[in-house]
Amino acid sequence: MQGDNLALKAKLFRGFADPSRLAVLEALKDGARCVSEVVGITGLSQPNVSAHLSCLEDCGLVKKRKKGRYVYYQIANKKVLRLLSQAEEILSEVGEEVYKCTRY
Amino acid sequence: MQGDNLALKAKLFRGFADPSRLAVLEALKDGARCVSEVVGITGLSQPNVSAHLSCLEDCGLVKKRKKGRYVYYQIANKKVLRLLSQAEEILSEVGEEVYKCTRY
DNA sequence: TAAATATATAATTGTATAGTTATATTTTGA
DNA sequence: TCAAAATATAACTATACAATTATATATTTA
Numbered sequence: 001m002q003g004d005n006l007a008l009k010a011k012l013f014r015g016f017a018d019p020s021r022l023a024v025l026e027a028l029k030d031g032a033r034c035v036s037e038v039v040g041i042t043g044l045s046q047p048n049v050s051a052h053l054s055c056l057e058d059c060g061l062v063k064k065r066k067k068g069r070y071v072y073y074q075i076a077n078k079k080v081l082r083l084l085s086q087a088e089e090i091l092s093e094v095g096e097e098v099y100k101c102t103r104y
Numbered sequence: 105m106q107g108d109n110l111a112l113k114a115k116l117f118r119g120f121a122d123p124s125r126l127a128v129l130e131a132l133k134d135g136a137r138c139v140s141e142v143v144g145i146t147g148l149s150q151p152n153v154s155a156h157l158s159c160l161e162d163c164g165l166v167k168k169r170k171k172g173r174y175v176y177y178q179i180a181n182k183k184v185l186r187l188l189s190q191a192e193e194i195l196s197e198v199g200e201e202v203y204k205c206t207r208y
Numbered sequence: 209t210a211a212a213t214a215t216a217t218a219a220t221t222g223t224a225t226a227g228t229t230a231t232a233t234t235t236t237g238a
Numbered sequence: 239t240c241a242a243a244a245t246a247t248a249a250c251t252a253t254a255c256a257a258t259t260a261t262a263t264a265t266t267t268a
Contacts, residue, residue, distance in 0.1 A: 006123040013121035019110040058205040060198030069214045069265040079194045090183045094164030101162040173235040
């Protein structure tokens, strides 16, 4: 129970608090993908995807591996996927309310 | 595996993506507290705490119960606490990186 | 070596939202 | 019934950050 660095925890959550970043993470859920594949899957622009991936990599949520001119990214840790499915569980209960909430 | 509403999921995560809101949630971890207690525990301003609690309640993450002029709030669901500890687990591995990340 | 492809970065802009101050509303108790 | 206490809301400001456009930096292959 040493976990009390709220700023840090908030920062971690911010990593997940954006639809585009979630789309990027989801694009990686079955394994490594290069940037252009993620662009194809998500429909986001290339610079946008690159920025999000760099950001996620900076935070250790994804790992990258360069292969020629391609850069393959993958989820760094199963705990990341577990957090995502935990969120889905919560949504199955409060999804309606979250949807209707206009505050944030 | 019907969970693919990314905007909704991002919105949920945004609920956790703020140090003050996390402080408020943490103040409730051992049970119900009224607003002024949360103010005392967190050191945040009263309007600030009120706004965060309303917001969290709107999203179904906390529940409120009025008793006289006091309003008691509590965590709505154990899954919420589970998500928080899951985040701590991730931080135990990538906390360093998240800390150093300057992007978001 | 030049053109094409893949990725990253920079500059800019717009928007969302956290916090403050001030005030309103409700409830209790003297 | 009036003052005090508890909570909520409104208006405003400042800041963080997502997305776009444009460009730079590899890397491959023709």
